[in-house]
Amino acid sequence: MSENRPRIVVFGATGYAGGLAVEALVARGLRPIISARSEAKLAALADSHGGLDYHVADVSDPDSVRALVGAGDVLVTGVGPFERVGWVAAEAAARVGAHYVDSTGEVGFVRELHRRHDAQARTTGSVMLPAFGYDYVPGVLAGALALDEAGPDAHSVDIGYFATGSLRNGLSQGTRKTVIDGMSLPVAVLHNGALVDRRAAQDVVSFPVRGRRRAGILATGTEVLQLPFTYPQVREIRVFNGWFPELARPMQAMSLVATTLSRHPLGRRALDTALPRFVGPAGGPDAAERARTRGLAVAVARSRSGEILAQVEVDGPSPYTVTADLMAMAADRLSRGLGRAAGVVGPIDGLGADAFPVACAEVGLARV
Numbered sequence: 001m002s003e004n005r006p007r008i009v010v011f012g013a014t015g016y017a018g019g020l021a022v023e024a025l026v027a028r029g030l031r032p033i034i035s036a037r038s039e040a041k042l043a044a045l046a047d048s049h050g051g052l053d054y055h056v057a058d059v060s061d062p063d064s065v066r067a068l069v070g071a072g073d074v075l076v077t078g079v080g081p082f083e084r085v086g087w088v089a090a091e092a093a094a095r096v097g098a099h100y101v102d103s104t105g106e107v108g109f110v111r112e113l114h115r116r117h118d119a120q121a122r123t124t125g126s127v128m129l130p131a132f133g134y135d136y137v138p139g140v141l142a143g144a145l146a147l148d149e150a151g152p153d154a155h156s157v158d159i160g161y162f163a164t165g166s167l168r169n170g171l172s173q174g175t176r177k178t179v180i181d182g183m184s185l186p187v188a189v190l191h192n193g194a195l196v197d198r199r200a201a202q203d204v205v206s207f208p209v210r211g212r213r214r215a216g217i218l219a220t221g222t223e224v225l226q227l228p229f230t231y232p233q234v235r236e237i238r239v240f241n242g243w244f245p246e247l248a249r250p251m252q253a254m255s256l257v258a259t260t261l262s263r264h265p266l267g268r269r270a271l272d273t274a275l276p277r278f279v280g281p282a283g284g285p286d287a288a289e290r291a292r293t294r295g296l297a298v299a300v301a302r303s304r305s306g307e308i309l310a311q312v313e314v315d316g317p318s319p320y321t322v323t324a325d326l327m328a329m330a331a332d333r334l335s336r337g338l339g340r341a342a343g344v345v346g347p348i349d350g351l352g353a354d355a356f357p358v359a360c361a362e363v364g365l366a367r368v
Contacts, residue, residue, distance in 0.1 A: 017078030133323030216240030226346030
């Protein structure tokens with residue numbers, strides 16, 4: 001990094017998402033400062049990338065996290081689950097006017113982040129880009145392209161996430177935790193122009209993917225928060241997950257059971273005891289496994305009468321590869337002063353409507 005250029009700091013650098021973000025930044029010729037709670041792991045990671053600077057920091061010691069960044073710096077974080085431990089890093093950035101990028105897939109965290117820190121970030125000049133990865137940038141891109149094509153008659157858009165290749169052995173521990181937790185959490189959809197909660201997997205919808213139909217279950221997504229700012233005429237937005245189309249109906253039944261149990265204290269305790277057993281080991285797919293998988297996002301825009309006005313399919317690298325590349329790209333741009341709007345913002349507002357699709361293409365996300 002140039003002495004005159006703001007610093008890029010990766011918090012949680014020794015974790016799976018953080019480690020991939022460090023790799024992506026170094027591949028861009030950048031020299032991020034890396035941070036985590038284990039000095040031994042940090043030292044080894046720093047050496048593996050030619051001697052990066054590092055600082056020990058832990059969410060249990062908020063001052064250590066606050067010391068990582070100053071005004072104009074960029075904080076990239078993969079420390080989660082975000083609703084449990086993500087607040088310290090977000091507060092540190094908003095407080096001093098540092099820019100912020102995270103890898104969360106937790107929409108509840110994004111909504112609360114906006115409530116807690118949007119006004120402060122606007123005051124300090126912090127551009128905060130939560131969920132700036134496979135969750136949920138490809139869907140925002142697909143939705144925006146479909147709505148642009150559909151024009152002013154667009155009333156609704158459904159967005160689905162799919163993958164080529166098998167994800168059965170290709171999910172990180174963090175993703176498995178998010179999926180499992182999500183079975184009992186409500187899903188936000190835009191309905192009649194307002195955010196309402198639905199049960200996860202309540203609806204199963206078929207999407208056109210690579211010339212055939214694939215099923216997706218109702219899932220969480222920041223598209224319902226972000227697209228209405230750019231497309232206020234749209235009144236209905238739903239997001240679906242089609243990673244395991246053959247399991248759509250069983251997952252729908254599992255969600256019903258999990259939601260029912262979570263309403264009662266004994267059931268909630270039973271879920272809290274049972275579900276962690278399915279999380280599996282730490283880490284995630286290696287480079288060879290990631291190379292066998294590509295991520296797809298499909299958006300279908302309709303008129304008020306239900307007529308399909310536009311149908312867009314966006315293709316990109318593995319969900320984990322594209323998440324790391326997206327965070328690195330955003331951090332690079334923010335460190336060069338290319339953020340367009342301060343506050344807790346989505347990718348269109350944060351990078352600019354004109355720059356957003358160009359930035360996506362830079363990391364391999366493009367319309368098929």
